[in-house]
Amino acid sequence: MSQWTNSVTIQRWTPSSRYAIVFAGLVLVLLALAPLFASNGLLDRLTALFIYVILAAMWNALAGYGGLISVGQQAFFGLGAYFTIRIADLGLDPFISVALAALIVGVISYPISLVMLRLKGGEFAIGMWVVASILHLMVNLDGLIQGETGISLVSLNHYDSAQRLTIIYLLTLGSMAGLLALLFFVLRSKTGSAIQAIRDNEEAATSVGVKPEKTKQLLFVIAAFGIGVAGALWLTSATTFLPKTYFSVQWSAYMIFMVLVGGIGKFEGAILGAIIFFLVETWFSSTGVWYLVSLGAIAIAFSLFLPKGIWGELERRFNWHFLPVGYQVVEKNKINTDKK
């Protein structure tokens, strides 16, 4: 009776994941040192990349792990930027405004989650778009914003431009690292397995003791907060707040692209997807409308022919598990192999 249970053990890290974490640490250190040697142009581009990584990771957590597909996450991107403007207008430092704005977005997302999480599937997805549109209209009502004319985060001028660029770069890098760590921690925890169970079958999850409402609310708020951080940081780097660009559904399209191409439901996939999107944008965005059309076509092609994305394919072929959130049962005498 007890032989098998005693002969196996539960493994969470694999040798390759240990190397991957060390490698990721080294990359972060290198990126943190980049202001010492990189050009301003490069720092500015990398800042954009880090924001894409945040967006992709958050959308992936929500849709890939939680099954909550939303085309309205630009709501929180826009709010993050908007509250930064609002708070900075009170005379606070722009970077402190960023932090406070993100917190406010997190707080506001909670009551929104209470209403929106009652909707399922497509209704939730489209409902979130409606939420984004309503919030966009409400922000437009604020006289400070001057409608679609927009407003600049003028207090950034207190910093000289080189210093400003470095601060924004490092702040974005730190936010990305912190948010990825937060997501990794949550998805790897007990809550993370409940999130996935709810995604796969809410009724079955409930029948074994999971409380779906609380779990989904937590995920929703984390994703809103993260995207709020991204919106606020985007504002510091772009300096101008134009409601229609921040609340644009285009952001959802980008997030979907990054996650589908990289690998939905794969922690590494979202990061890979953001890097691919960044490269595609760098090389092809000047082609205008065709650029957007191609993005859409590529995303659809991936969901049809490579539903687990590029990372899913790599994982399958080479059995790579760099940042595993799951569990492996291994025989005690075979510990430390990467094999399934």
Next chain:
Amino acid sequence: MTHAVSNGLLASDLVKNFGSVSVLKNINFSMNADEAVGIVGPNGAGKTTLLSALAGAFQLDQGSILLNNQDVTEKCASARCNLGVVRTHQIPKPFDGMTVFENVLVAASYGVDADKQTAYQHTLNAIQLSGMEHVANRQAESLGLLDRKRLELARALATQPKILLLDEIAGGLTEAESVQLVDTIKELRRQGIGIIWIEHIVHVLLQVAERLICMDSGEIIADGEPQAVLSNPQVVKAYLGGGIE
């Protein structure tokens, strides 16, 4: 057979309608926490619906359910699981994107208060009891129907139930496999776990059930000692054409 049970389930006047269809019509049912009750009845009799009602899968239109004298009528399935009542699903509902181990671990982590190591132990035990050791790391979506059913059982067991509600878990098993299943259930009985088991394969069911209930058209038409229930004229009539083994 409704009598006050200080330790067990007591369901009174359960009514459930789906639209205009009355699926449970004033069901009265009770069991002691250490009983093994079999439920039979023709297709569409309302057996699964009764099990769902006991497990808290939906709101009743009428009636009340007491568990160990505590009113749980308003409690959701998740809360009832925490109180020790857990069910399997006739049509398996695996967490497709997770491995077998992860599926069962969710139940071990949320069904009962347990620290991480204890949850791992409960998970491994449940997997072994259900005979799924060889597929522990398999993604649930790749499992065949039999393993999906075993997974239902494993997940339920991992919650350390006091009363286990089983819905047709023996269908499709070979003779050897059903012997094994009966052994497993008997082992649970020895641990003092109460069981309600819906099963069409009556000869398997009768190896465990000390009491048999027959449902037809949303009503309990017979309830008592298994052989007496099977020879009850109403039961024979309900199965006319359908045939009970």
